[in-house]
Amino acid sequence: MPHPIRRCLTGLVCLALSTGLVAETPAMTPGERVDDYLSSARTSAGSAELAAMLEAEPGNDELRLALGFMQFAAAIEHLGQAWYRHGLRSRSDFARMMPFLRLPVPANPEPEPIDYAQARAVLERLVEELDRADRTLAGIDDGDVKLDLYPGRGHLDFNANGSAEEDEALWRILAAVNPRSGLDAETASQFRIGFDAADVHWLRGYCNLLSALLDFYLSHDGKRLFDHTAHLYFSEPDTPHPFLAELETGGGMTSMVLDAVALIHLIDLPVVEPARRERTIERLQTVIEQSRASWRLILEEDDDDHEWVPGPDQTGVIPGAVVSETMVEAWHGFLDEAESILAGETLVPFWRGEREIGINVRRALVESDRFDLILWLQGSGVAPYFEDGPITDPAFWRQLRGAFNGRFLGFALWFN
Known part of the structure; x- marks a missing residue:
């Protein structure tokens, strides 16, 4: 094309853009970016791209929330990829009983051998990545931050082949972990969450809860x-x-x-890493702090927009899951009691013998030099941590179960 004509066309395009005759393609919102990365199973690439964007816009808390969410998703994906590489038998009844082995990774026809050091390194990496997500989320200051997400459309690339396959759909993964979820392809595609500031604290709590379990195991x-x-x-x-x-x-x-x-x-x-025992306590205390912060924001909300964890006056996105004021009050009572037990101020009752005596859970977690499941259940393993003092009241736990209609554990896993 002759230079004069090319220059003329270039000038016309610039004029059209400047006068609004030709619209620029609108930039994707952080929430749309998260959905795009998840739907195409690009969590690692998404985390890297969002990190670069946040570095250029450090005050953008929407980007920060998107990055923290993607870092959490990438941590789970990396765990699944490691287990796939080493041939996790995810359909084994034994694997399904273990929290970090329950991921429904596909069978690997050519797995690599795995020894104890490699398995331990996988879990250590998971702790590091969960901590990274938590640090990112901790930097959010905007109380109005929000992402509209469609997690049911997402995929986690467990077999690391770079494509989003049907059996790697996030809703299928969740349905395999929880068969009673009732999820299917149609409902999952329309499943939207208005992930807001309260949910930031919820996700931070989950990062710390998972890391607490990991640190407890890795301390041994x-x-x-x-x-x-x-x-x-x-x-x-x-x-x-x-x-x-x-x-x-x-x-x-x-x-x-x-x-x-x-x-x-x-x-x-x-026990080989006692410092991880201390961190287990600290992380569980952080879970309690984050739950209180999350509920404070939930109860202050005046909207009702696809709530992940709804308040008593809101409608949640989980069908049939209703939260009452009684539940909220009981949950805060549980947080207070759990905090007191972790601090060693309240004891848990010993289940054998005629004398009423309590166990200092904090000392048992921090001071013991081994975890022998059979002896702890039998009682002699916790004998060094007997104390006289205030013991948590069984009536409190009965009332707690009643407040949640006998489903306290299920709600606790959701409320976090």
Whole structure:
């Protein structure tokens, strides 16, 4: 094209843009970006791009919330990718019982072997990534921050092939973890959450709750447990006992029973990182703080816009889930009681013997040099932490269950 004509056309385009005759493509909102990244299974790329945008606009709390949400999603995706790489047997009944092994990752036809050090490194990385998401979310100051999200359209690329596959749809993952969720493709595609400032504290609480569980486990040496039971979870465990995997495959019910007995017997874990025990307490206290902050904002809200956790005067996005004032009041009572127990100010009752005596849970978590499940259940394992003092009232816990119509645990996992 001759230069004069090209210059003329360029000038006309610039004139049209400046006068509004040709509209510029509107920029995507942070919420639309999150949906786009999730729907195309690009959580890691999305986290990196949002981090770069936030660096250019450090005062943009919408971007900060989008980044924190994506970092949380990426942490879960990376966990699933690690388990896929090492052949997690996600359909195993044993895997389904374990919190961080319940992810429904697809079967890997060519898994890499995994030993205890590698499995531990996977969980250590998860803690680091959850902490990163928490730090990002902690920087949000805008009380009106909000993202409109459609998480049901998202995917997590568990097999790390770079594509969003049907069995990696987020709603399918959630339905596999919770079969009673009632989710299907149609309802999931329209599932919208108005993720607001109260939910920022909710997500921070969940980051710390998951990390508390991880820190408690990582504070112990689980190598002996892994070496004798990893075949229950992974198809290619690298342990001193390879025959266990062969027996598990062909030994029938007898092998399963013996494996289950061995699993329980081997939950006798020596403490190797006591600092993580301290962090477990600190994280649980942070969960309580974040829950209080979340509920303070929920009760101050005057809108009703696709609420993830609704107040008594709001409608939640979860069908049939209604929150009453009685529930909110009971929940705050639970937070107070849990905080007192974690501080060692209130004891939990010992379940054996005639003398009424309490257990100092804080001391049991911080001072013990091992976690022996059988001896703790039997009672002798917690004997060093007996104390005289105020004991949490069983009547309080009965009232708490009553306030939630017998479904306190389910609501607690949701309320966080």
